[in-house]
Amino acid sequence: MAPRRTVKQEHIKQESKPSLMDSQPAPARVIYWHRTDLRLTDSPALTTALSIPNIESFWPVWCFDPEYVYRHRVGLNRWNFLLESMETISGEYKRSNGDQKLWVLRGRPELVLKRAWKEWGVTHIVWEKDSNAYSKVRDQRIKDLAQECGVQVIDMPGRHLYDPDEVGKANGGKPTMTLHQWQGITKKMGPIAEPGQPPERIPDPGSKSLGVDDGEAWGSYEGEDLNAHIRTGQDTCFERLSGPLEDPFSVPTMAQLGFPPATTTIRGGTIEAHLRLDLFLSNPTAVATFSKPHSEPTSLEPSTTLLSPYIKFGCVGVREIWWGCQRVIEAWRKKGGKGETKEPENMFGQLEFRDMYACAEACTPHFERIRGNHVCRYIDWALSNQYDSTGHEISPRPRSDNEEAEERFEAWREGKTGFPWIDACMRQLKSEGWIHHLARHSVACFLTRGQCYISWERGMEVFDEWLIDWDPASNPGNWMWLSCSAFFSQYFRVYGLVSWPQRTDKTGALVRKYCPELKDFPDKYIYAPHLAPQAVQEKANCIIGTDYPLPMLDEQACKDLCIARIKNAYTLALHGDAPEVLDGSAEPRLKALHEEGGASKEKSGEERGEERREKRRKRNGNESLDGFFKKQKT
DNA sequence: ACTTAGTTGCAGGA
DNA sequence: TCCTGCAACTAAGT
Numbered sequence: 081m082a083p084r085r086t087v088k089q090e091h092i093k094q095e096s097k098p099s100l101m102d103s104q105p106a107p108a109r110v111i112y113w114h115r116t117d118l119r120l121t122d123s124p125a126l127t128t129a130l131s132i133p134n135i136e137s138f139w140p141v142w143c144f145d146p147e148y149v150y151r152h153r154v155g156l157n158r159w160n161f162l163l164e165s166m167e168t169i170s171g172e173y174k175r176s177n178g179d180q181k182l183w184v185l186r187g188r189p190e191l192v193l194k195r196a197w198k199e200w201g202v203t204h205i206v207w208e209k210d211s212n213a214y215s216k217v218r219d220q221r222i223k224d225l226a227q228e229c230g231v232q233v234i235d236m237p238g239r240h241l242y243d244p245d246e247v248g249k250a251n252g253g254k255p256t257m258t259l260h261q262w263q264g265i266t267k268k269m270g271p272i273a274e275p276g277q278p279p280e281r282i283p284d285p286g287s288k289s290l291g292v293d294d295g296e297a298w299g300s301y302e303g304e305d306l307n308a309h310i311r312t313g314q315d316t317c318f319e320r321l322s323g324p325l326e327d328p329f330s331v332p333t334m335a336q337l338g339f340p341p342a343t344t345t346i347r348g349g350t351i352e353a354h355l356r357l358d359l360f361l362s363n364p365t366a367v368a369t370f371s372k373p374h375s376e377p378t379s380l381e382p383s384t385t386l387l388s389p390y391i392k393f394g395c396v397g398v399r400e401i402w403w404g405c406q407r408v409i410e411a412w413r414k415k416g417g418k419g420e421t422k423e424p425e426n427m428f429g430q431l432e433f434r435d436m437y438a439c440a441e442a443c444t445p446h447f448e449r450i451r452g453n454h455v456c457r458y459i460d461w462a463l464s465n466q467y468d469s470t471g472h473e474i475s476p477r478p479r480s481d482n483e484e485a486e487e488r489f490e491a492w493r494e495g496k497t498g499f500p501w502i503d504a505c506m507r508q509l510k511s512e513g514w515i516h517h518l519a520r521h522s523v524a525c526f527l528t529r530g531q532c533y534i535s536w537e538r539g540m541e542v543f544d545e546w547l548i549d550w551d552p553a554s555n556p557g558n559w560m561w562l563s564c565s566a567f568f569s570q571y572f573r574v575y576g577l578v579s580w581p582q583r584t585d586k587t588g589a590l591v592r593k594y595c596p597e598l599k600d601f602p603d604k605y606i607y608a609p610h611l612a613p614q615a616v617q618e619k620a621n622c623i624i625g626t627d628y629p630l631p632m633l634d635e636q637a638c639k640d641l642c643i644a645r646i647k648n649a650y651t652l653a654l655h656g657d658a659p660e661v662l663d664g665s666a667e668p669r670l671k672a673l674h675e676e677g678g679a680s681k682e683k684s685g686e687e688r689g690e691e692r693r694e695k696r697r698k699r700n701g702n703e704s705l706d707g708f709f710k711k712q713k714t
Numbered sequence: 715a716c717t718t719a720g721t722t723g724c725a726g727g728a
Numbered sequence: 729t730c731c732t733g734c735a736a737c738t739a740a741g742t
Binding site: 525579 | 719720721722723724725
């Protein structure tokens with residue numbers, strides 16, 4: 081590997097000190113590289129870029145990387161949201177300066193940026209800092225290249241409330257694992273910055289040509305195309321570095337990428353983002369009394385703000401949300417508002433959790449997997465990643481000999497588990513690219529520690545592909561949380577597949593929408609249609625086992641088994657970086673614990689589970705799955 | 715060694 | 729909409 085060269089970042093103010101002769105600084109030709117921030121508001125990096133003295137030319141640029149299209153499995157809905165957000169900001173630039181737009185360079189950043197620097201005589205490149213593992217590697221490559229080419233790099237934090245790397249540093253290089261810890265550290269780091277003013281004026285671009293354009297945009301990528309399964313035909317996106325001749329530097333379309341149209345109803349872009357934020361802020365009581373745990377995952381219209389996709393693509397800045405809420409709540413207090421919610425369940429807490437995960441990710445190698453991840457508890461999940469003797473993940477991934485787990489995973493992914501609540505959530509996720517936070521909890525718990533005992537790595541990958549608001553830190557973080565692998569450990573608290581959705585919606589509206597084959601079942605059976613008598617199934621025109629699957633497992637029995645096994649894993653007390661995990665000896669040891677009867681010397685987990693089931697049967701005087709009938713008013 | 719808190723469990727009861 | 733018992737986790741504080 082080539083030695084890393086660090087690019088010294090000098091603060092603009094220092095650089096703009098008047099020279100000896102008090103003459104104008106040399107003309108600056110500046111590229112602003114958009115990556116995580118498709119907005120003009122609340123962008124410290126963009127503000128910094130525009131404050132460079134004596135700007136002669138300015139190009140807001142997006143590098144559309146074909147390698148990214150190949151290597152990352154990104155669902156249609158997220159691609160679509162990205163393209164819409166790019167179109168929107170391009171329009172915003174044009175509105176500010178008729179000669180401006182988002183200059184989309186189609187090719188690997190190393191290739192197209194180097195070309196642009198050379199052709200356009202670029203002196204500075206500025207971007208918003210991104211602290212996740214993938215971005216750090218990419219950005220370091222560009223920094224090295226920039227130094228070689230004599231281009232000055234300025235990267236500024238702004239994606240989070242506090243720079244995750246700085247928070248980690250202040251925590252002794254350790255990841256923040258609780259919100260309290262994160263709060264304690266950031267308290268000493270000063271208040272959260274207020275959002276800056278959006279730019280008044282965007283300077284003109286200079287050259288509008290990349291020179292010779294010989295279609296080398298694909299670069300030298302060789303490997304598996306992870307998006308092959310969603311491509312419809314010939315890609316035309318990367319035929320030329322500067323895009324189609326008739327519309328150079330334009331934002332690609334789904335068709336150019338070889339993708340069919342998206343299915344989501346969620347529209348991208350900074351304008352939509354600000355409409356959503358303003359809508360939320362226009363109801364001060366809702367802002368001041370926001371409580372995530374009490375919002376409704378069963379709601380047809382999102383019961384939360386739906387700001388997450390916009391935060392993910394930087395269509396809105398976190399400081400705008402933070403201070404917008406502060407402003408509204410302050411006014412609400414003055415008017416005598418009552419019942420204000422506190423952290424962590426209020427809006428501020430939600431933003432803080434996002435920061436906490438970002439810091440945890442920035443300080444944890446292999447945060448997105450079990451092996452080598454020192455914060456992640458080792459549990460012998462089915463279908464977990466497999467590695468060869470050199471520590472590389474085996475690719476392509478072989479089908480496990482645990483056929484039952486493979487089938488359960490497939491059913492979970494496709495929304496065919498036979499549990500309407502789970503199936504509705506998974507189908508909504510696939511078609512909309514978004515489900516409520518607590519719905520994510522429910523399906524994640526079910527797949528991992530609740531019932532299926534399947535690795536969170538598998539579930540995380542499905543979310544990677546389908547979520548529009550996918551975040552490289554929050555997604556693995558939340559999967560570890562829900563699987564009791566890190567952050568959370570109360571594995572005996574398991575979401576019910578009937579009781580949990582029933583808590584907020586007895587009518588099953590979400591199920592009726594996303595599992596339409598069940599739409600004519602009475603409320604009583606909507607979350608457990610297999611319990612409906614034959615006559616009811618016939619009347620609903622849906623025979624369970626034929627038109628809709630039977631439950632693929634026994635909820636209660638699997639739950640008891642999972643709890644017993646996780647208890648054993650906790651007794652073993654190994655993390656992803658333990659030598660036993662790396663050399664493969666952890667798995668047989670834990671399996672032996674399961675066989676022996678585990679943590680409890682007298683009784684095996686299975687026996688304890690059986691005991692609990694027995695008790696429950698006595699209480700209910702019926703089959704465990706029938707328990708929910710008792711609550712129904714007839 | 716003990717207590718307490720931890721965004722988001724369930725069932726049953728007032 | 730609150731409470732309790734369930735069987736019981738970790739981390740931080742006393």
